Amino acid sequence: xxxxxxxxxxxxxxxxxxxxxxxxxxxxxxxxxxxxxxxxxxxxxxxxxxxxxxxxxxxxxxxxxxxxxxxxxxxxxxxxxxxxxxxxxxxxxxxxxxxxxxxxxxxxxxxxxxxxxxxxxxxxxxxxxxxxxxxxxxxxxxxxxxxxxxxxxxxxxxxxxxxxxxxxxxxxxxxxxxxxxxxxxxxxxxxxxxxxxxxxxxxxxxxxxxxxxxxxxxxxxxxxxxxxxxxxxxxxxxxxxxxxxxxxxxxxxxxxxxxxxxxxxxxxxxxxxxxxxxxxxxxxxxxxxxxxxxxxxxxxxxxxxxxxxxxxxxxxxxxxxxxxxxxxxxxxxxxxxxxxxxxxxxxxxxxxxxxxxxxxxxxxxxxxxxxxxxxxxxx
Ligand code: SF4
Numbered sequence: 022x023x024x025x026x027x028x029x030x031x032x033x034x035x036x037x038x039x040x041x042x043x044x045x046x047x048x049x050x051x052x053x054x055x056x057x058x059x060x061x062x063x064x065x066x067x068x069x070x071x072x073x074x075x076x077x078x079x080x081x082x083x084x085x086x087x088x089x090x091x092x093x094x095x096x097x098x099x100x101x102x103x104x105x106x107x108x109x110x111x112x113x114x115x116x117x118x119x120x121x122x123x124x125x126x127x128x129x130x131x132x133x134x135x136x137x138x139x140x141x142x143x144x145x146x147x148x149x150x151x152x153x154x155x156x157x158x159x160x161x162x163x164x165x166x167x168x169x170x171x172x173x174x175x176x177x178x179x180x181x182x183x184x185x186x187x188x189x190x191x192x193x194x195x196x197x198x199x200x201x202x203x204x205x206x207x208x209x210x211x212x213x214x215x216x217x218x219x220x221x222x223x224x225x226x227x228x229x230x231x232x233x234x235x236x237x238x239x240x241x242x243x244x245x246x247x248x249x250x251x252x253x254x255x256x257x258x259x260x261x262x263x264x265x266x267x268x269x270x271x272x273x274x275x276x277x278x279x280x281x282x283x284x285x286x287x288x289x290x291x292x293x294x295x296x297x298x299x300x301x302x303x304x305x306x307x308x309x310x311x312x313x314x315x316x317x318x319x320x321x322x323x324x325x326x327x328x329x330x331x332x333x334x335x336x337x338x339x340x341x342x343x344x345x346x347x348x349x350x351x352x353x354x355x356x357x358x359x360x361x362x363x364x365x366x367x368x369x370x371x372x373x374x375x376x377x378x379x380x381x382x383x384x385x386x387x388x389x390x391x392x393x394x395x396x397x398x399x400x
Contacts, residue, residue, distance in 0.1 A: 024211040031181075032209055035172055035199050040260040046170045047158065048078055049150050049229075051089040053240030053325040054203045056351040060332045061207035062217045063105055066339055067347030069355060072222035072382070077206075079223060080215050088225045089173065090232030092150025093239040094364040095120055095247070099390050100143040100380035101252035101364070104315060106288070114138040115308060116292075116313040118299075119245055120392070121145040123183040124320025128296050133303040142391040144196070146239060147173040147180065148189045151196030152389045155298040156377055164190070174206050176240065176328035177321075188392040202330025228369040234359030236367070241349045242324035243268060243278065243293045246317040250282065250291060251363035257285035263362050265353075273305075274298050293317040323349065 022215045038046060052270035059068040059317030104117055120126055120141040129140055143153075144152065151171040159166045173184065183189060201209075210217055224230070247266045254262035276298035281290050292313045294302065299318040305311035321327045325326035326348040327334075327341075334344035361367060379385040 031199055032201060032205055034324065035170075035201070036081075041086050042170065043082055045085060046083060046166050046172060047085045047129060047154050048083045048172045048174065049087045049089045049092065049149065049154070049176045050074065050145065051076075051176055051240065051242075051325065052093060052237060052352065053328060053331065054174050054206070056240070056326060056348045057176065058203050060215065060337055061204070061211070064218055065335050066344055067351045068114055069351045070217060072224065072354075073217050074206075074218045075221040076223040077138040077210050077215050077217050079219070081209070081213065083172075085210055085226055086223075087150070087154065087229045088232055088234035088236075089150055089230050089313050090239065091367070091370065092146035092148075093236035094367045094370050095149035095153060095390065096143055096146045096239075097235055097245070097248045097252050097364040098370065098381045099149065099386060100141050101249055101256060102386075103143055103391075104249070105253060105256060106382060108314075116302070116311050116316045116358070117141055119315070119317040121239075121245060121247075122319050122321075122325075123177065123179045125296060125318040126183075126298065127179070128299070129303075129318075132300060133306070136303065136306055139306060142387075142394070142395070143187060144390055144392055145180075145183065146236075147175065147184065147200075148196045149390050150229070151184075153197070153373060153377065155191070155194065156389065157229065157373060160377070166194055170198045171195075171196065173197045174201050174203065176203050176325045176331045178202060178212045178329045180330070188394060188396075190387050201381065202328075204330055204332060208330065209243040226346075227387055228373060231367060231369045232359075233331070233361040233364050234356035235364050236364065237355045237359060239353050240325045241352050242295075242319050242322070243317065244324060244352070245319075246291055246293045246315065248364060249315065249317075252278075252365055253289075254282075254284055255363050255365050260315060261362050261366070271298075274301050277302070287397065289314045291317075295322060296320050304392070326352065333356045350357050 055071040059070040181200045238244035271277035271279045277294040278290040323345040
């Protein structure tokens with residue numbers, strides 16, 4: 022079936038469900054969507070339309086509108102705890118590679134299948150959000166988990182496949198049921214004559230709608246690593262790392278950016294790169310010569326803000342780099358404005374863990390928020 026036909030069916034199915042099951046549908050929106058959706062309505066590139074986007078979703082009939090940034094906070098809390106557990110147990114599996122970019126995870130299993138223990142088991146933000154949102158709603162409103170439907174709006178066409186992978190289930194139920202891209206949402210709003218720029222502002226629902234600044238920068242290259250450093254620093258030093266992480270270019274390859282930090286009397290070398298740099302680092306890992314402790318890899322140059330589900334930069338009249346910079350600055354600005362800088366300090370998240378009687382990276386969290394690549398196979 023043509024990709025466009027699949028998209029239309031998925032959009033139509035959710036619209037149909039909204040007619041009779043709107044109480045059971047939860048929508049979550051990824052960090053990168055809000056800084057690109059406005060381009061489909063001729064707004065200046067890099068305009069953050071978060072609050073108008075929420076109103077637009079409510080106009081479409083969604084009653085529960087949440088933020089995948091909250092899911093990004095969960096991912097980082099889990100990934101930082103997973104990383105620190107490896108450090109404390111003297112694990113041989115360093116470097117640890119990030120696992121939230123599905124383009125990279127697909128590529129890893131082609132290039133680095135023998136290094137399976139080096140990739141983080143933590144689910145991506147949409148999976149973490151979907152898993153806990155279903156548990157929360159089922160418990161709070163006495164519903165069956167299988168009746169709760171999660172729609173994710175994402176910047177990425179590959180996320181449609183990610184949500185259907187067997188390891189993105191909790192207790193055998195998929196964490197995410199439907200996936201629309203930024204372009205799917207924009208197109209639907211245009212078809213329904215919903216003029217995004219003229220809408221009033223609205224806020225995400227709570228308690229799954231708040232996030233730290235760390236969650237907000239997930240949509241750009243280096244954002245996952247920066248959030249992870251903030252969380253590790255907080256867990257290890259008990260203080261907030263509140264400056265921007267300054268990366269330098271690695272001597273291994275210009276594609277690789279690195280930063281050396283001493284946290285709680287340990288030296289760490291962190292890196293971020295695209296799949297080009299990752300190829301070299303996989304080879305070095307295999308030869309035991311990779312110097313890094315944690316590596317963030319993003320398949321799209323610039324990260325999710327430049328994903329294939331976003332409006333094309335070509336429609337803006339600007340150069341690719343200008344669009345990337347504008348979208349990136351919009352996410353950085355929203356991080357700068359955040360009073361809470363790191364995921365472990367997201368109060369709503371901590372309350373949710375308490376409500377579900379779990380702690381980061383404990384057995385329950387492993388069951389809900391981590392992938393068992395070996396049990397389910399790679400894909
Ligand atoms: Fe998808 Fe690109 Fe983001 Fe990876 S970086 S998750 S491929 S949009």
